[in-house]
Amino acid sequence: MGRRVAVERVESQVRERRIAAGLSQQALAERAGLTRQAVSAIEAGRYLPNTAVALRLARALGCPVEELFRLPDVPPRVRADLVGDVSAGDRRVQVARVGGRLLARPLAGASGPLTPADGLLVEAAPGGRGAMVDLLVDPEVVEHTVVVLGCDPALSLLSAHLSRRYPSLRLLWTHAGSLAALRGLARGEAHAAGTHLRDPETGEYNLPFVRRELAGRRLHVVTLTEWQQGLIVARGNPRGIAGPADLARPDITIVNREPGSGSRAMLDAALRAAGVVPEQVRGYARELPTHLAVAEAVGSGAADAGPGIAAAARVLGLDFLPLQEERYDLVIPTDYLDAPAVQALLEIAVHPGYRAEVEALGGYDSSRAGSIVAELGA
Numbered sequence: 271m272g273r274r275v276a277v278e279r280v281e282s283q284v285r286e287r288r289i290a291a292g293l294s295q296q297a298l299a300e301r302a303g304l305t306r307q308a309v310s311a312i313e314a315g316r317y318l319p320n321t322a323v324a325l326r327l328a329r330a331l332g333c334p335v336e337e338l339f340r341l342p343d344v345p346p347r348v349r350a351d352l353v354g355d356v357s358a359g360d361r362r363v364q365v366a367r368v369g370g371r372l373l374a375r376p377l378a379g380a381s382g383p384l385t386p387a388d389g390l391l392v393e394a395a396p397g398g399r400g401a402m403v404d405l406l407v408d409p410e411v412v413e414h415t416v417v418v419l420g421c422d423p424a425l426s427l428l429s430a431h432l433s434r435r436y437p438s439l440r441l442l443w444t445h446a447g448s449l450a451a452l453r454g455l456a457r458g459e460a461h462a463a464g465t466h467l468r469d470p471e472t473g474e475y476n477l478p479f480v481r482r483e484l485a486g487r488r489l490h491v492v493t494l495t496e497w498q499q500g501l502i503v504a505r506g507n508p509r510g511i512a513g514p515a516d517l518a519r520p521d522i523t524i525v526n527r528e529p530g531s532g533s534r535a536m537l538d539a540a541l542r543a544a545g546v547v548p549e550q551v552r553g554y555a556r557e558l559p560t561h562l563a564v565a566e567a568v569g570s571g572a573a574d575a576g577p578g579i580a581a582a583a584r585v586l587g588l589d590f591l592p593l594q595e596e597r598y599d600l601v602i603p604t605d606y607l608d609a610p611a612v613q614a615l616l617e618i619a620v621h622p623g624y625r626a627e628v629e630a631l632g633g634y635d636s637s638r639a640g641s642i643v644a645e646l647g648a
Contacts, residue, residue, distance in 0.1 A: 280339050285313040287331045287338060301330035345404040347392065350374035352399045353459050362387035363403060364442055366415040369458055369605070373417070374403050375444060388412060415440045416611035419451035420464025421531065422598055423561060423581065424495065424628045431624045432614050439611045445560060448476075449530030452483040455601060461612055462602045464494065466532035468594075470539055475597045477644055488604040488647040492640060493597055494619055498580040498633040499536050500593040502568050507589045509574050514540040514593070517575060518550040525567045525576040528557045532596065533564070533577040540593055562586075580633025590633070599643055616640060 288298050288309075295313070299306045303326060311317035312327070319327065319339075328335045350365060350372040363374040365388040377385050388411070389403040405412070418425055418441060429441040446454055451463035469478040480491060503511050509522060514537070517524055527533040541548065548554045553573055558564050562585070564576035569586045583590040600619075606612050618624050620640040628634045 280315075280318055281342050282312055282315055283338050283340070284309070284327060284331075287333060288313075291331055293331075298327070298330060302326040345389075345406060346409055347402055347404050348372060348389075348409070350401055350403050352376075352394060352401045354378065356391065356394060361391040362389075363391055363401075364388045364444075365403060365405065365407075365412045366417050366442055367413050368417055368461060371458065372412065373459060374401055375459075410438075411440060414438055414611055415442055416462065416606075416609065416615050417442045417444065417460040418462045418464065418600070418615070419444050419446040419454045419460045420462075420598075420600075421445060421447055421451070421466075421533075421561065422464050422494065422497075423579075424631065424634065425464065427627055428615065428618060428624060431621065431627075432611075432618045435618060435621075436614045439614050441611070441615060447528055447531030447534075447559075449479065449483070450528075452479060452601065455603070456484050456487075461606045461609065462600045462615070464598060464600055466497075466499070466596045466598045467535055468532075468539070468596070470535075476599045476601075477646075480601050480644075481646065484601070484646075486647060490602045490604055490607055490645055491643040492600050492602060492616065492619075493638045493643055494600050494636075495598050495628065495639060496635040496637075497596055497598060498590070498592045498594075499533065499577070499596045500580065501575050501591040502565050502578045502583040503575045503589045503591060504568055504571070505588055507591075511575055511591065513544065513591065515544040515546060517541065518544075518546045520552070522552065522574045524551060524553040525556050525558050525564055525573040526554055527564065527577055528559065533561065533579075536594065536596070537577040581631040584632035595635075597638075597643075604645075604647075 295309045296306045299309045312319055324335050324339060328338055353373050353375045356376050360376055362377045364377060365374050377387055388407045389405045392402040392404055394401040425443040429443055432439060432441045448465040448467045452465055454460055455463035465476045465479065467479045468475050516522060558567060561578040561582035564578045565582040565586045565588060567573045568576055569588055580590045602612060625636040625639060628636055
């Protein structure tokens with residue numbers, strides 16, 4: 271038997287050009303002096319024509335050979351710093367430049383399979399953070415991206431509105447609790463971090479934590495929204511939960527948020543004010559990563575209550591017991607403030623269309639969006 275010869279793969283556009291010309295395979299075959307079977311094989315990629323056949327097809331279709339046959343695009347390969355943990359077999363990553371570093375973040379969590387990847391991880395340095403990534407997007411995309419860490423579900427809407435208005439720019443939202451977002455920003459992993467942390471000693475929002483976690487950095491703190499924070503409970507509140515004190519009842523089970531999140535801090539403060547210690551609350555140690563995850567647990571009957579925002583309760587048709595109004599701020603290093611994607615983010619945050627959609631979620635007040643709370647380290 272003869273040895274099979276390896277032939278470089280070539281993409282054929284013959285079928286598309288033939289259909290555009292209104293020709294059948296038989297008609298094209300007759301024009302080019304070929305058999306119909308040969309044309310079929312060429313269109314299916316089973317037969318790579320020689321130069322003479324390719325020229326005859328091009329003449330028959332009235333186009334250059336380069337419009338009929340081309341080598342497949344080779345994805346650009348880039349070196350990036352890995353951010354976050356890579357699960358076994360997980361190769362899909364989002365890629366963006368933050369400052370002078372190109373960062374690759376694995377697509378993890380429940381939304382990972384639903385999020386298109388920017389690239390595929392080829393290799394990672396053993397024990398290190400360096401990686402090689404084959405890009406699936408135009409390299410210009412990763413250079414015109416703003417990365418935001420935070421827990422506000424409305425950041426996904428902000429991303430969509432930004433892309434509609436500025437197709438060449440992009441916002442990547444990575445979910446993180448308030449304290450984790452500030453620490454990620456301090457490590458240089460994002461252009462902005464969202465936070466809603468109340469200092470129990472002063473009652474001041476966000477600035478004490480920003481000063482501590484990003485000491486000495488030049489920063490702008492800008493309000494994105496204000497929202498209602500409280501307890502998410504089942505529809506109709508069948509357990510008759512009236513406030514934080516009821517969470518100590520033996521017939522009540524809750525789910526919680528992780529330490530460092532604004533919701534966890536709110537719940538802890540509310541329990542202290544009610545004279546309840548965490549050990550009295552069933553489910554206190556069961557931690558979920560997002561506002562919506564807490565709402566889903568309550569909606570499914572896995573818990574009777576959990577801390578979160580009004581919008582998360584409303585989207586699942588649950589009841590909500592408001593405990594406090596909170597200010598959700600974006601913390602932006604001054605060095606990034608003039609970047610086109612960051613400027614677009616701030617513009618969209620005050621755009622009437624975006625604000626109207628956010629307030630339609632329920633529990634949001636965007637009237638102070640865009641207000642500069644503080645300029646630090648100037």
